[in-house]
Amino acid sequence: MRFVLLAALGLTCALPALAADLPPKPARLGLCAACHGETGMAQIPAAPNLAGQRLDYLRSALKDYRDGTRNVPLMRTAIGPLSDAELDQLARWYSAQTPQPQAAAHP
Template sequence: MSRLLIAALCLLAALPIRAQTPTPPARLGLCAACHGANGHAGMPGVPHLAGQRLGYLRDALKQYRDGRRNVPVMRAAIGPVSDAELDALARWYSAQPPQPQGQP
């Protein structure tokens, strides 16, 4: 019996681990208008968010919300967003594949 259990555990350990892609957050439309749903901005001067580090995105969004980063359009957009919603947005954009090199 123990050999069977060990064999089963070894098989489970050998299976590839699939990374979970977060589901699109409810507030995505708010950000997607400028940054794109997949984080590849289509407007000049708007940064790409896809593939950015999760911690960086979380901190940046909080800084826009509380005014430490004084960008009026971002402050207006992020102002009413809760911590949970900010986290969901940061997780979504950090999980997206980054913009390919040489693409605008």
């Protein structure tokens, strides 16, 4: 019983520290959130979930969309004007989010 109490106390003390490690919400999140959700869980069927994706993958993909290497006009339009620093903020934000289970579609 003592172990359980100590573990619970340790977890309670660690939670604020873990929350402090989350990156700040990017100022340019709005357009992304319209399709991918603010926490990276897609809002529309064609959009992929971004929550919990690898940081290096997201950085690379965002730059490829912006620069036209990945030829997706909607993405290029949405992130075309963003700087490398802004893309990095978005990648950090989405990679730090925790994926959530999807609700089952009802026919």
